Amino acid sequence: MIIQQLSESTEMYLKAMVELSDREMVAIGRLAERLSVTAVSTNEMMRRLGEQGLVKHTPYKGVALTKKGREVACNVLRRQRLWECFLYDHLKIEWTQLYELACSLEHATAPEVTEALAVFLGNPKTCPRGNPIPAADGSFVPLNGIPLSEAAVGATVRVLAVNATATDVIQHLFERGLLPGHKVKVVEAAPLQGPLTLCVDPPEKNGAGGKETVLGLSLAEFVIVES
Amino acid sequence: MIIQQLSESTEMYLKAMVELSDREMVAIGRLAERLSVTAVSTNEMMRRLGEQGLVKHTPYKGVALTKKGREVACNVLRRQRLWECFLYDHLKIEWTQLYELACSLEHATAPEVTEALAVFLGNPKTCPRGNPIPAADGSFVPLNGIPLSEAAVGATVRVLAVNATATDVIQHLFERGLLPGHKVKVVEAAPLQGPLTLCVDPPEKNGAGGKETVLGLSLAEFVIVES
DNA sequence: AATTAACATAAGGTTGCCCTTATTATTGCC
DNA sequence: GGCAATAATAAGGGCAACCTTATGTTAATT
Ligand SMILES: [Mn+2]
Ligand SMILES: [Mn+2]
Ligand SMILES: [Mn+2]
Ligand SMILES: [Mn+2]
Numbered sequence: 105m106i107i108q109q110l111s112e113s114t115e116m117y118l119k120a121m122v123e124l125s126d127r128e129m130v131a132i133g134r135l136a137e138r139l140s141v142t143a144v145s146t147n148e149m150m151r152r153l154g155e156q157g158l159v160k161h162t163p164y165k166g167v168a169l170t171k172k173g174r175e176v177a178c179n180v181l182r183r184q185r186l187w188e189c190f191l192y193d194h195l196k197i198e199w200t201q202l203y204e205l206a207c208s209l210e211h212a213t214a215p216e217v218t219e220a221l222a223v224f225l226g227n228p229k230t231c232p233r234g235n236p237i238p239a240a241d242g243s244f245v246p247l248n249g250i251p252l253s254e255a256a257v258g259a260t261v262r263v264l265a266v267n268a269t270a271t272d273v274i275q276h277l278f279e280r281g282l283l284p285g286h287k288v289k290v291v292e293a294a295p296l297q298g299p300l301t302l303c304v305d306p307p308e309k310n311g312a313g314g315k316e317t318v319l320g321l322s323l324a325e326f327v328i329v330e331s
Numbered sequence: 332m333i334i335q336q337l338s339e340s341t342e343m344y345l346k347a348m349v350e351l352s353d354r355e356m357v358a359i360g361r362l363a364e365r366l367s368v369t370a371v372s373t374n375e376m377m378r379r380l381g382e383q384g385l386v387k388h389t390p391y392k393g394v395a396l397t398k399k400g401r402e403v404a405c406n407v408l409r410r411q412r413l414w415e416c417f418l419y420d421h422l423k424i425e426w427t428q429l430y431e432l433a434c435s436l437e438h439a440t441a442p443e444v445t446e447a448l449a450v451f452l453g454n455p456k457t458c459p460r461g462n463p464i465p466a467a468d469g470s471f472v473p474l475n476g477i478p479l480s481e482a483a484v485g486a487t488v489r490v491l492a493v494n495a496t497a498t499d500v501i502q503h504l505f506e507r508g509l510l511p512g513h514k515v516k517v518v519e520a521a522p523l524q525g526p527l528t529l530c531v532d533p534p535e536k537n538g539a540g541g542k543e544t545v546l547g548l549s550l551a552e553f554v555i556v557e558s
Numbered sequence: 559a560a561t562t563a564a565c566a567t568a569a570g571g572t573t574g575c576c577c578t579t580a581t582t583a584t585t586g587c588c
Numbered sequence: 589g590g591c592a593a594t595a596a597t598a599a600g601g602g603c604a605a606c607c608t609t610a611t612g613t614t615a616a617t618t
Binding site for chain 1: 441
């Protein structure tokens, strides 16, 4: 099987699919929204990727990655998360910028570089945003957590990962202390899909005495906490 | 002055110009050849870059970088050579692959990353291929050397840099020991633009007892030696 | 069963960057 | 001064990714 170079666009569509829902079907609309592209463009692209055997599109149901597509997608994830480690640990880049900066590098990284980088970093298992780094063969253990938006009111949970991709969203979460390792107590959930009221604390503390903050439910979806 | 993101193509044209002849005019044909693109395409591109104020095209004379264009070009060079240092010194990537691998990364590197990388590397002045690394403001001291193809017969000179960009050419030169620091004695130059006969030695030696090799003149142009 | 939101598809466009082929212009050289 | 190489320009295309606007189609909801 000859693996030709895939375009940045192609890689981003595949990565978005695996990020949105590993192994399940993804609605074209969700994909389009995530990539800031119209649904028509996404449809076109899914046709092209279908022809290349990277995705399977079931009209009116959604798209799913094929085995080959998932391999590519996981490899993109690997590259992006390895770069996040490097940027954070060695270049001291701000946490909020990691996703965006690594998202450029990921498409310009040859396999030799990816693997040498992994060795250089000591084969890390997790990126600074808390997500697992797929192995060279694409395998990885998915996080065993739930979105903060689904945590029980009154519970105190630890943040495992932050899944947002837009830098302004990441910034917003960061400013409220919502980073991996921090403890969060869900003080209150406003009715009718209203915002959450939270107490957020650094790791040592317990999410009770910390600063209180209000977080929209759609943003809380990006924060993965232990279940 | 708002600096919008320039395309990879644009950056490569500008970089090729500064590599071919800093501050002098470059013939469209030479540029086209270097980039493996037709002269017509190069002409088109020069029109576009002209409209953006990055180059000045004087028909039948050649193209030259504007001040703005040269700034961009030097910044691309900086990124590429910093990456070469990282790939070589920290990732232990093979010397022959450095140019190609760094040439991808250079276009995906934001200013924050470039500067943090420079700090991480200790602000190196030279890349593993021997070329100077422009400072953040674009300034750099050009190498004070001549192409090996212009060295006097009988002379023993030290290699300062290797300027080739095609990996197979770099490989060819590498196999013959033509790397920065090595000593070369020009044993003979065949007449009528014929090949050079060389003795190449590692740094300690003196380019006399080393292995003898024959090198085409067009390849010898890529090897910069002290003048 | 009808309605509606989401989705699919068709059609027509744009932009960037590449190509070929043909024609014209310039320049350096014999 | 004429010739050949080089360069420029014109014209016509291709392809990947995007877009809008319109028109069907499906499926979930009432
Ligand atoms: Mn990306
Ligand atoms: Mn490049
Ligand atoms: Mn069309
Ligand atoms: Mn045209």
